[in-house]
Structure formats: C-alpha cells, structure tokens
Amino acid sequence: MGIKRLDNVAIVVESLDEAVGFFEKLGMSLDGRTMVQGDFADRTVGLSGIRSEIAVLKTPDGHSRVELTQYLQPEPIATAPSAPNQIGMHRLMFAVDDIEETIEHIGAEPLDGIANYEDTYRLCYLRGPSGIIVALAQEL
Incomplete structure (x- = not known):
C-alpha cells in the first residue's frame, strides 16, 4: 500500500489566462480547463461556496502536470510572493x-x-x- 504516482502540483493564481500562457511558453500543453463548484469541491478543499476555474497543463513527456486554479468564490487571498527560503511550497x-x-x-x-x-x-x-x-x- 502506498502512492502510485504524483498526479499534479496545484497552484492558485491571480490570472488563469496569464499563468496558462506562461507555462505554455515554457513548453507545457493544456490538458484541460473547466469550472469547479459544488458540494464535492467544498468538501474536498474545506471551503464553502467554491467557484473556481482550473487549467491542467502537462509536460512534453506527459508524465508531469501542473494544475492552475483561479478562485472566483470565495475571494482569493493575496499574499506577498514567497522567498526561496520561506517554509511551504518552494518552486x-x-x-x-x-x-x-x-x-x-x-x-x-x-x-x-x-x-x-x-x-x-x-x-x-x-x-x-x-x-x-x-x-x-x-x-x-
């Protein structure tokens, strides 16, 4: 028993279009884009009234994916950009x-x-x- 694979890394962004464009320029390709809302989303994430748009991009080899999320509801919380030595997601x-x-x-x-x-x-x-x-x- 254990993990089978890493499915994706998810990142919340201010502008989904801008972020998708950036990762496409890097060479990733759009694997899908959709709206996410409803009870399953609220329960999974632990927030109420979620309405977000996500885009999943994959690397050229098809093995790795990045999921970008732009929250429409609840309103996203702006933070200062992380520093390389900040605890949490690094890069x-x-x-x-x-x-x-x-x-x-x-x-x-x-x-x-x-x-x-x-x-x-x-x-x-x-x-x-x-x-x-x-x-x-x-x-x-």
Whole structure:
C-alpha cells in the first residue's frame, strides 16, 4: 500500500489566462480547463461556496502536470510572493535544453543570474505569474 504516482502540483493564481500562457511558453500543453463548484469541491478543499476555474497543463513527456486554479468564490487571498527560503511550497523545476533561449522566449529575468553547479548543471530561479518561483536546469 502506498502512492502510485504524483498526479499534479496545484497552484492558485491571480490570472488563469496569464499563468496558462506562461507555462505554455515554457513548453507545457493544456490538458484541460473547466469550472469547479459544488458540494464535492467544498468538501474536498474545506471551503464553502467554491467557484473556481482550473487549467491542467502537462509536460512534453506527459508524465508531469501542473494544475492552475483561479478562485472566483470565495475571494482569493493575496499574499506577498514567497522567498526561496520561506517554509511551504518552494518552486517548480523544469529541465530545459538551453537555459538562455528559454529565459528569452518566456521574457523572464533570473532572480540573480545563472549558476553553474559542478560543471554538471546550469541553474536559475525566476518569477512566473502570481510570484511563482520557477527553476530551470540545463544539464551540461
């Protein structure tokens, strides 16, 4: 008995369209988009009167998914973007072929440049929509 697989990582965002566009630029593809509401949603999440729109995106290999949620009800709670050393969800990391090309394509800036880890990986963190920290890793 135990887990069979990781189905997805869910992230609440301010703008679903903006977040979907960002992850599509990274190379993910939309797997589905729908409204979520009703008793099952309230009971699952532990909030009352949920009405949200979700989009699920998958990686090119089809093994990993990100679920983006924009709450319409109850009103979402804005927070400051997380810091890399803040307790809680830290970041999403994606393997890329060319780190500079990817950064240029998505129009983002690394938090503090691109680092070389033991001549094995080139790594950087950047901010996506709603302050999400995204890490990119290029194997050398």
